[in-house]
Amino acid sequence: MSTTTTHHQDAVMDYDEALATFDPVMGLEVHVELHTNTKMFCGCPTEFGAEPNSQVCPVCLGLPGALPVVNEKAVESAIRIGLALNCEIASWCRFARKNYFYPDMPKNFQTSQYDEPIAFEGYLDVDLDDGTVYRVEIERAHMEEDTGKSLHIGGATGRIHGADHSLVDYNRAGIPLIEIVTKPLVGAGERAPEVARTYVAALRELLRALDVSDVKMEQGSMRCDANVSLRAKAGEPTSAEQLAVPLGTRTETKNVNSLRSVERAIRYEISRHAAVLAGGGSILQETRHWHEDTGVTTSGRVKSDADDYRYFPEPDLVPVAPSRELVDRLRGTLPEPPAERRKRLQNDWGYSDLEMRDVYNAGAAELIEQTVSAGASPSAARKWWLGEPSRRANAEATDLVSYAADLGFTPATVAELDSLVRSGRLNDSMAREVLGGVLDGEGGPTAVADARGLELKQDDGALEAAVDTVIAANPDVAAKIRDGKVAAAGALIGQVMKATKGQADAGKARELILGKLQ
Amino acid sequence: MTDLPADLTRATAAVLGEALADKTISSVELTQAHLDRIAAVDGAVHSYLHVDPEGALAAARDVDGRRSTGETLGVLAGVPIAVKDVMATRGLPTTCGSKMLEGWIPPYDATVVAKLRAAGLPILGKTNMDEFAMGSSTEHSAYGPSRNPWDLTRIPGGSGGGSSSVLASFQAPLATGTDTGGSIRQPAAVTATVGTKPTYGGVSRYGLVALASSLDQAGPCGRTVLDTALLHAVMGGHDPMDSTSIAAPVPPVVEAARRADVSGLRVGVVKELGGQGYQAGVQERFDESVQLLVDLGAEVVEVSCPNFEYALAAYYLILPSEASSNLAKFDAMRYGMRVGPEGVEAPSAEQVMAATREAGFGPEVKRRIILGTYALSSGYYDAYYGSAQKVRTLIAQDFDAAFEQVDVLVSPTTPTTAFAFGDKLDDPMAMYLNDIATIPANLAGLPGMSLPAGLASEDGLPVGFQILAPAMQDDRLYAVGGALEGALTDRWGGPVLNGIPDLPTAPADRTGV
Numbered sequence A: 001m002s003t004t005t006t007h008h009q010d011a012v013m014d015y016d017e018a019l020a021t022f023d024p025v026m027g028l029e030v031h032v033e034l035h036t037n038t039k040m041f042c043g044c045p046t047e048f049g050a051e052p053n054s055q056v057c058p059v060c061l062g063l064p065g066a067l068p069v070v071n072e073k074a075v076e077s078a079i080r081i082g083l084a085l086n087c088e089i090a091s092w093c094r095f096a097r098k099n100y101f102y103p104d105m106p107k108n109f110q111t112s113q114y115d116e117p118i119a120f121e122g123y124l125d126v127d128l129d130d131g132t133v134y135r136v137e138i139e140r141a142h143m144e145e146d147t148g149k150s151l152h153i154g155g156a157t158g159r160i161h162g163a164d165h166s167l168v169d170y171n172r173a174g175i176p177l178i179e180i181v182t183k184p185l186v187g188a189g190e191r192a193p194e195v196a197r198t199y200v201a202a203l204r205e206l207l208r209a210l211d212v213s214d215v216k217m218e219q220g221s222m223r224c225d226a227n228v229s230l231r232a233k234a235g236e237p238t239s240a241e242q243l244a245v246p247l248g249t250r251t252e253t254k255n256v257n258s259l260r261s262v263e264r265a266i267r268y269e270i271s272r273h274a275a276v277l278a279g280g281g282s283i284l285q286e287t288r289h290w291h292e293d294t295g296v297t298t299s300g301r302v303k304s305d306a307d308d309y310r311y312f313p314e315p316d317l318v319p320v321a322p323s324r325e326l327v328d329r330l331r332g333t334l335p336e337p338p339a340e341r342r343k344r345l346q347n348d349w350g351y352s353d354l355e356m357r358d359v360y361n362a363g364a365a366e367l368i369e370q371t372v373s374a375g376a377s378p379s380a381a382r383k384w385w386l387g388e389p390s391r392r393a394n395a396e397a398t399d400l401v402s403y404a405a406d407l408g409f410t411p412a413t414v415a416e417l418d419s420l421v422r423s424g425r426l427n428d429s430m431a432r433e434v435l436g437g438v439l440d441g442e443g444g445p446t447a448v449a450d451a452r453g454l455e456l457k458q459d460d461g462a463l464e465a466a467v468d469t470v471i472a473a474n475p476d477v478a479a480k481i482r483d484g485k486v487a488a489a490g491a492l493i494g495q496v497m498k499a500t501k502g503q504a505d506a507g508k509a510r511e512l513i514l515g516k517l518q
Numbered sequence B: 001m002t003d004l005p006a007d008l009t010r011a012t013a014a015v016l017g018e019a020l021a022d023k024t025i026s027s028v029e030l031t032q033a034h035l036d037r038i039a040a041v042d043g044a045v046h047s048y049l050h051v052d053p054e055g056a057l058a059a060a061r062d063v064d065g066r067r068s069t070g071e072t073l074g075v076l077a078g079v080p081i082a083v084k085d086v087m088a089t090r091g092l093p094t095t096c097g098s099k100m101l102e103g104w105i106p107p108y109d110a111t112v113v114a115k116l117r118a119a120g121l122p123i124l125g126k127t128n129m130d131e132f133a134m135g136s137s138t139e140h141s142a143y144g145p146s147r148n149p150w151d152l153t154r155i156p157g158g159s160g161g162g163s164s165s166v167l168a169s170f171q172a173p174l175a176t177g178t179d180t181g182g183s184i185r186q187p188a189a190v191t192a193t194v195g196t197k198p199t200y201g202g203v204s205r206y207g208l209v210a211l212a213s214s215l216d217q218a219g220p221c222g223r224t225v226l227d228t229a230l231l232h233a234v235m236g237g238h239d240p241m242d243s244t245s246i247a248a249p250v251p252p253v254v255e256a257a258r259r260a261d262v263s264g265l266r267v268g269v270v271k272e273l274g275g276q277g278y279q280a281g282v283q284e285r286f287d288e289s290v291q292l293l294v295d296l297g298a299e300v301v302e303v304s305c306p307n308f309e310y311a312l313a314a315y316y317l318i319l320p321s322e323a324s325s326n327l328a329k330f331d332a333m334r335y336g337m338r339v340g341p342e343g344v345e346a347p348s349a350e351q352v353m354a355a356t357r358e359a360g361f362g363p364e365v366k367r368r369i370i371l372g373t374y375a376l377s378s379g380y381y382d383a384y385y386g387s388a389q390k391v392r393t394l395i396a397q398d399f400d401a402a403f404e405q406v407d408v409l410v411s412p413t414t415p416t417t418a419f420a421f422g423d424k425l426d427d428p429m430a431m432y433l434n435d436i437a438t439i440p441a442n443l444a445g446l447p448g449m450s451l452p453a454g455l456a457s458e459d460g461l462p463v464g465f466q467i468l469a470p471a472m473q474d475d476r477l478y479a480v481g482g483a484l485e486g487a488l489t490d491r492w493g494g495p496v497l498n499g500i501p502d503l504p505t506a507p508a509d510r511t512g513v
């Protein structure tokens, strides 16, 4: 067996070797902050990034005597999420108090749900990278409130250990949260980390389509806790023999805050568990912290069965009992299921499977959709979004949507860029230059082109556009030219002359046609 | 012109309201009379934890000013009131009788307090109570007990002993209370005053520092049934800030108190709440009152509620369970007391929490937090909290069955008259038994009232008569209470409080606040 030792002294086993010996099982808990106008149990605003402790009141500060009132909008969002995850919706359920002491929790209990979640027993089908579908079984989705945020001042790590003192910001306390918990995910084998990433990506897409959350992992409005355990390998991942093997001890890696981290953290934990187990050791049931920079997890709090939250039904709230009429009405507000939508979009846009997967992996589907409806062609929309913006988003370790939103770089901007090309003002390389300027914050496409003096001679521009149109309209002829039958160009030149009403220079047209096709 | 006594503090709130309305007196004059009375006698009684002369007089001036401009005001506008220290009062200390909240000044008003202010009742101050409303004697107040004006060596009841003793010593014509297991009714009983625990949800809990959320209910305290009804009407009604508040108008309590009619009413005497374990003089006064109701035209029958036997046990599981969670917020992080652990340099937040809770909570509070924490623990939940909730259902069913036969239920409010300080302090079970007759109404969420039934022959101390009614039929309490009060007052030739001994006057020694 080959193991390497990290600077945290945890041994890890080579991933392939680990998978040859063990079968991984995962459980994913995703917390989603709803973007309701007000908090879960009071009227305070929920905006992100406000002055610390400026969005608080007696209720969310847990002042003596204050009482909660349920945010109906949050309940509706929870029901819509449940329905979109193919869950049953409880006709009657209660909140419960989860009791434990923590400085950023104002009441020292979290108002949550325990054995009566609002939604339960659902699933989400996710498309893996090779196009196969994995069904993620959902155990439950329940409503709760977020905690405040501790800021540890002093010390090197920003963690509580070694800090001089701590400050607490209660703006986040009481923000509505939905916790979505999967059943143990089995049968994924070596693809477990990929399943986790694609599930979280699909969930994010679904929640965005539902318009219930900002789902910004880097801002914490979507957070993933990943449970991993290994059991002895007994056959193919989905074989009856394998599924019969009891589950191993799990660890829970907290707050993994990007899609890439979800995949990496699970992969790391599989390798680490494997090294411990193969060395004859046993896994400690504990929480782990994921370190994005070093790519390892470190030990957090030891969990045990003695963890006792003393749950009991919240006596300050009345039960939530959504009527069938309400549930049916909310069902009517659900967006098109993402898988169906994806097929429809692919068909509409004429993308290949590979192109479509790239678009989804880049998280660009909505952006492209909006760009197309702003007037751009599907192929141009894909080309521009997956080019420089994606490269820069990657370099900044953020996702494309957040990157673009932060920059104010919108689908309309891309459509404007495309229209400059289509109108013949810019050619492809000029457009790339303009895009770079826009992303550097120099202004909109037209402004950047003006400022940089980028403009094809009007004639050339119109001619080039005509050539593009003729090529696109005659794929058979274009293919012949590509194969070297230069003589076939004559037919296209004739059409270009016709399209430009004889205004074009035929020699120039020939040069352009051959340039584009050879 | 109303018939006002020379000493305004002896008048009823109803009479004072009329005298204010016809401008015979001003609210400033009336409020000052009470502040003078407080200065004279509260040293002996220790009803108040905090007195607010400036605030009360400012509110009185405001009401007088509004009245002089011809503004139409409520019937209690200008009548001063004492507020139990469990209710959040903006700008006024709110300690709940605990060191834990010493110095805490709430930034907001409880809904009940906001309603009092809106109705123009000047707030004289905050009344003493057992710490976080845990107790039947005020001996568990961190600031020392209040005394029973009938006998200063005896308890004024609890937890609302501050409010009951305020009324019995004429330091306010009205007071607020909260009743989780009898904290309004038992103090009323042992001081010969009136107190009502409304239907659960009938009065907002917003701003009441919670003891046991599913049992707590704020209510009115007065010296007469009508005064109590007038205050009930001001305090009650739906509050969108309290999810458990009932969205319905306050039952017609004032009309019922004025009507004071029991003819044809079916009255059930609860078999399980009387007889063995009840002081002879208490039983005697109770039986006499029942006979008066018969004389007034009520039809009296005996009714059995077999599951009441388990009420006390269920109550002492549910209450500590909810309290253990409700009191978790007192952790020194955001308000109230904060102490560091001794001999620890740079203590952690957890160490500060633990040290503060050790220092800030009294023994009874700690006892109940520990009980509740245990009862909710996994593995014990079903046996304790779960079973207690089942008992609660059975008790509600007993009430349902009883109210199919009768319109109201009656019993003595407490098994005994006021006991002496220290008598039950070392025996929590004996203390808890004091609430045996009042607890069932809290478990079922039903309204209950205690009113004076006279003095026990063996010790000359007040006896309380309890009336219980179905949910949202609070007006029945006042109809029966008003009728009985009238008959008893006629028999005595005046209110029983007229016979209360004079108090020594002594300067107040108000600790802590």
Ligand SMILES: [Zn+2]
Residues within 6 Å of the ligand: A039, A042, A043, A044, A055, A056, A057, A058, A059, A060, A061, A174
């Ligand atoms: Zn708030």
